[in-house]
Amino acid sequence: MKVGYLGVPGSNSEVALQNECHGMPDIEAMGYTTFPELISDLVEKKLEMALIPVENSTTGFIARTADLFRNKPIVAVADRYEPIDYTLFGVPGTDLSTITEVYSHPEALSQCEVFLAQFPEMKEMPFADTAKSAAYVKKQNSPQMAAIANPRAGKLYGLEPLAMGIQTEKSNTTRFYIMKHADAAILKGNQLSLYLEVRHEPGALSKLLQIFGILNCNLLSLNARPIPGQPFAYGFFLELDMTDMSVAFDVLWQTVLQAVTYIQILGRFERTNHIEYN
Incomplete structure (x- = not known):
């Protein structure tokens, strides 16, 4: 089975894939450079499954991936919570005091901002992927460069840890859609999980949310995003917990249809x- 993820071996997505598929036979992990390429291959059935990050416990909703789900025949059949542990790595022999540039994905830099604030002399250098930043620092072999990546990436690319567990939130976790x-x-x-649009009139969104309350559905998240081609108009990504729902799913669906102008199921599972931390 071909399973897609963003990045190269050692990326957070690849670690999540390895943990999710551990023990499953005939898994072929396929790394991608960009999310559009990854999702395009899933749409075209060149992949059988993909792991896509959608939310982080520190930085929240990952809009750049969710936006790509709209109007695509792909759905989430499960989710996975993956703890993300970051280490500052340098080439062997590097000392923390010599570092002037820190490379990593913008999301990782943001998740480690409290640590980085202690070292104003370190310039943040955004990179396409955490694991790629580790490989780059190794290739440059400079004692002035460091990378923020997970422990697997540091080991894969032969780097030494300079500071461990540097993420701001020690319970830092990324949630992936499968x-x-x-x-x-x-x-x-x-x-x-839904994406929907409502009429641009007073109370339209409020009326929709009231439906969920009346039917005893717990609203887990709600995120507004601009609708492409419609300036200053917004659609909504939302998730519901239907555990205690008072009606059948078909009743919920038909009721919601009356309150929206567009709706798409992004997943059901x-x-x-949530992972418990000490």
Whole structure:
């Protein structure tokens, strides 16, 4: 089975994929440079599954990936919470005091901002991927360069740790959707992910949210995003916990249809318990 992820071996997505697929036979991990390329291959059925990050416990909703789900025949059949542990790495022999440039993905830099604020002499250098930043620092072999990446990446690319556990939130976790083509997916479970648009009139969104309350659905998240081609108009990504819903799913669906102008199911699966931290 071909499973896609963003990045190269050692990226956070690749670590999540390895943990999710551990013990599964015949898994072929396929790394991608960009999310559009990854999602395009899933749409075209060149992949059977993909892991896509959608939310981080420190920085929140990952809009750049969710935006790509709109109007695509792909759905989430499960989700995975992956703890993200960051280390500052340098080439062997590097000392923390010599570092002037720190390379990593912008998301990782943001998740380590408190640590980095202690070293104003270190210039943040955004990079396409955490693992690629580790490989780059290794290749440059400069004692003035460092990379922020997970422990697997540092080991893979032969770097030495300079500071460990540098993420601002020690419980830092990224949530991934496990996605398939809609034709190959069986959607069931108590958690529902939707993208929808409502009429641009007073109370339209409020009326929709009231429906969820009346039917005893717990709103887990709600995020507004601009609608392409419609300046200053917004659609909404939302998730519902239907565990205690008072009606059948078909009743919920038909009721919601009356309150929206567009709706797309992005996923349905069993709700995952959050990871417990000490």
